[in-house]
Amino acid sequence: xxADEVKAAAGILVVExxxxxxxxxxxxxxxxxxxxxxxxxxxxxxxxxxxxKPALVVLDLNLPDGDGRTWLRRVRAAxxxxxxxILTARDTLPERVAGLDEGADDYLxxxxxxxxxxxxxxxxxxxxxxxxxxxVLGVGDLEIDxxxxxxxxxxxxxxLTAREFxxxxxxAQWRGQPVSRDLLAxxxxxxxxxxxxxxxxxxxxxxxxxxxxxxxRAAKLIHTVRGVGFRLxxxxx
Amino acid sequence: xxxxxxxxxxxYLLLLLGLFVASQAMIYTLVEWAHRHxxxxxxxxxxxxxVVQGVGLTLLLVxxxxxxxxxxxxxxxxxxxxxxxxxxxxxxxxxxxxxxxATMPDDETKVLAETVNAAFDGYAGVLRRLERFSGxxxxxxxxxxxxxxxxxxxxxxxxxxxxxxxxxxxxxxxELDRLTRIVEQLLQLSRLDAGMxxxxxxxxxxxxxxEQVRQIYQPLAxxxxxxxxxxxxxxxxxxxxxxxxxxxxGNLVDNALRHTPKGGTIRIDVSExxxxxxxxxxxxxxxxxxxxxxxIFDRFTQVPGSETGTxxxxxPLAAQIAAVHGGALKLxxxxxxxxxxxxxxxxxxxxxxxxxxxxRS
Numbered sequence: 001x002x003a004d005e006v007k008a009a010a011g012i013l014v015v016e017x018x019x020x021x022x023x024x025x026x027x028x029x030x031x032x033x034x035x036x037x038x039x040x041x042x043x044x045x046x047x048x049x050x051x052x053k054p055a056l057v058v059l060d061l062n063l064p065d066g067d068g069r070t071w072l073r074r075v076r077a078a079x080x081x082x083x084x085x086i087l088t089a090r091d092t093l094p095e096r097v098a099g100l101d102e103g104a105d106d107y108l109x110x111x112x113x114x115x116x117x118x119x120x121x122x123x124x125x126x127x128x129x130x131x132x133x134x135x136v137l138g139v140g141d142l143e144i145d146x147x148x149x150x151x152x153x154x155x156x157x158x159x160l161t162a163r164e165f166x167x168x169x170x171x172a173q174w175r176g177q178p179v180s181r182d183l184l185a186x187x188x189x190x191x192x193x194x195x196x197x198x199x200x201x202x203x204x205x206x207x208x209x210x211x212x213x214x215x216x217r218a219a220k221l222i223h224t225v226r227g228v229g230f231r232l233x234x235x236x237x
Numbered sequence: 238x239x240x241x242x243x244x245x246x247x248x249y250l251l252l253l254l255g256l257f258v259a260s261q262a263m264i265y266t267l268v269e270w271a272h273r274h275x276x277x278x279x280x281x282x283x284x285x286x287x288v289v290q291g292v293g294l295t296l297l298l299v300x301x302x303x304x305x306x307x308x309x310x311x312x313x314x315x316x317x318x319x320x321x322x323x324x325x326x327x328x329x330x331x332x333x334x335x336x337x338x339a340t341m342p343d344d345e346t347k348v349l350a351e352t353v354n355a356a357f358d359g360y361a362g363v364l365r366r367l368e369r370f371s372g373x374x375x376x377x378x379x380x381x382x383x384x385x386x387x388x389x390x391x392x393x394x395x396x397x398x399x400x401x402x403x404x405x406x407x408x409x410x411x412e413l414d415r416l417t418r419i420v421e422q423l424l425q426l427s428r429l430d431a432g433m434x435x436x437x438x439x440x441x442x443x444x445x446x447x448e449q450v451r452q453i454y455q456p457l458a459x460x461x462x463x464x465x466x467x468x469x470x471x472x473x474x475x476x477x478x479x480x481x482x483x484x485x486x487g488n489l490v491d492n493a494l495r496h497t498p499k500g501g502t503i504r505i506d507v508s509e510x511x512x513x514x515x516x517x518x519x520x521x522x523x524x525x526x527x528x529x530x531x532x533i534f535d536r537f538t539q540v541p542g543s544e545t546g547t548x549x550x551x552x553p554l555a556a557q558i559a560a561v562h563g564g565a566l567k568l569x570x571x572x573x574x575x576x577x578x579x580x581x582x583x584x585x586x587x588x589x590x591x592x593x594x595x596x597r598s
Binding site: 111161163181189191192193194195196197198200201204205207208225226227228 | 404406407408409410411413414417418421422425453454456457460480483484487488491494551554
C-alpha cells in the first residue's frame with residue numbers, strides 16, 4: 001500500500017453482527033492500512049464510538065439489539081459528524097432513501113465487492129491516493145485528460161469512443177485498485193448489470209481499450225482481476 | 238371463537254322472552270287492577286290467582302320457547318360458523334379450500350363469505366408465486382453452490398502453488414457473481430409480481446429508451462459483426478419506468494445477440510396502432526422451435542444451442558416488466574427463422590411537440 005495511506009491510519013468502526021463479514025472486513029481494512037474496531041451490538045458500538053472516536057463508521061442495519069437506523073439517528077443527534085456507510089441486505093428504494101435521510105453518507109447492498117467498499121471509504125475519508133480530483137491522471141506513460149477527454153500513451157494520442165473513455169477514466173480514477181463490473185456498469189452505463197445483461201458489452205470495451213492502449217507495448221497497463229473486475233496499473237501485482 | 242356469538246344471540250332471545258313474560262304479567266296485573274276498580278265487590282284474591290295462572294302457563298312454555306331461541310340462534314350464526322371453520326381450515330394449510338356460498342341465502346352472510354373467498358384467492362396467488370420463487374431459487378442456487386463447494390474442496394485436497402490457489406479463488410468469485418445475479422433477478426421478479434410500481438410511472442418517449450439501449454449494445458453488435466438497426470416512431474409514448482423498460486429491451490437485445498450469427502441483423506422497431514405501442518426486436522437467427530416457444534417465458538428455460546452462462550431469467554423478467562406496464566411480451570413467430578419478439582404496451586399518444594406518426598421511417 002502507498003505510504004500516505006499507511007500514515008493516515010484512520011480509525012474505522014465496523015458495526016456488524018455477522019462474525020464472518022466482520023472478520024473479513026477487519027482483515028481487508030487492516031491490510032488497507034486502517035485501524036479497525038468492531039462491534040456486534042449497538043450497545044458495544046456506543047462504547048467503541050466513545051473510546052475509539054472512529055473517523056468513519058461502517059454500519060449494518062439489522063442488529064440483534066435494534067435497528068441500525070435508529071442508532072444512527074441517535075448518534076447524529078448527539079453531534080457525531082463522521083461519515084457513515086450503511087451495509088444492508090435490504091435494498092428496496094424506500095429503504096435506501098430512509099437510510100440516507102437518517103444521516104448515512106453512503107449505502108451498499110449486500111453482497112458488495114470489497115473493492116467497492118474500500119473505494120467508498122477512501123472517497124469519504126479523502127485520504128486516498130487512489131481517488132483524485134486532478135484533471136489529468138497518469139498511469140505509467142499513459143495520460144488521461146478528463147477535462148479535454150483526451151488520452152495519450154507515451155506522448156501519442158489514443159483515439160477512444162466516448163464510452164471507452166468513460167471506462168478508462170473510471171479505471172484511472174481508481175488506479176491500482178480493482179474496479180468491479182458492477183461499478184463499471186453503474187458508473188459508465190448507468191444500469192444494474194445484475195438485471196440487464198452487460199458483461200459482453202463490458203468485455204468488448206475492455207478488449208478495444210487493450211487494443212488501443214496495450215497492444216504492441218511491453219508494459220501492459222490494463223489487467224483483468226478474475227472474478228472481481230479490472231485494474232489499471234503499471235505492474236500486475 | 239364462533240361459540241360466544243351464538244350464545245350471545247341465544248341470550249338476547251332469552252332476554253326478549255323474559256321481557257315478554259314480565260310485560261305479560263304486568264299487563265295482566267294492570268288489567269286486573271282496572272277490573273277491580275270497575276267492580277269493587279269482586280274477590281281480588283281470585284283475580285290475582287287468574288293472573289298467576291296466566292303467567293304460570295306462559296312460564297311453562299318458556300323451556301319450549303328457549304328451545305326455539307336456541308335453534309334460531311344457531312340458524313343466525315350458523316353461516317358465520319361455517320365461514321370461520323373454513324377460514325380455520327385454510328389457515329391450517331388447506332389453501333385450496335373455499336367457503337361454500339352456493340347454498341347460502343342471498344344476504345350479508347353470503348357477501349361476507351364471498352369477500353373472504355376473494356381475499357383468500359388473492360393470497361393464494363401471492364403464495365403460489367412465493368412458493369415458486371423459493372422453489373426455483375433453492376433449485377437454481379444448488380448448481381453454483383455445488384460448483385463453489387467442489388472448487389474449494391479440490392483446491393484444499395492437496396498442497397498447491399499460490400497461483401493455483403489464486404485461480405481457485407478467482408473461479409469461486411466468478412461463481413459467486415453468477416449466484417448474486419440469479420438472486421437479484423429472482424428478487425426483481427418477485428418484486429415485479431407484487432406490483433405497486435404504478436405510482437412511479439411517468440410518460441416516456443419509447444424512442445429515447447430504444448436509442449439508449451441501441452447505444453449500449455452497438456459496440457457489442459459491431460464486434461460480433463451484427464447490424465443493429467432501429468426504426469422508432471418519433472412520438473410513441475408509454476406510461477412507465479424508464480429503468481425497467483431499458484431492462485426489458487436490454488434483455489431482448491442481449492437475447493437476440495446471442496442467437497444471431499455473424500453478418501446478421503437485429504432490428505428494433507416501434508410502431509403505434511389503435512392506442513397501442515408495439516416494441517419489436519427481430520433477429521436473423523435460426524428462430525425458436527415450436528416446442529420451446531411455449532416455455533421461453535418460464536423461469537430457467539434454456540434453449541439448446543444458446544450460449545451457456547445465462548440463468549434463463551432474462552425473458553421472464555422482460556415479460557414481467559411488460560405485464561407490470563399493462564402490456565404483454567410475445568414471440569410473434571414460433572417455429573420460423575428470425576425470432577421476432579413483440580412487446581405491446583398501452584400507448585399515451587404522441588406528445589404535443591412531437592411530429593405526427595406519418596413521419597415514421
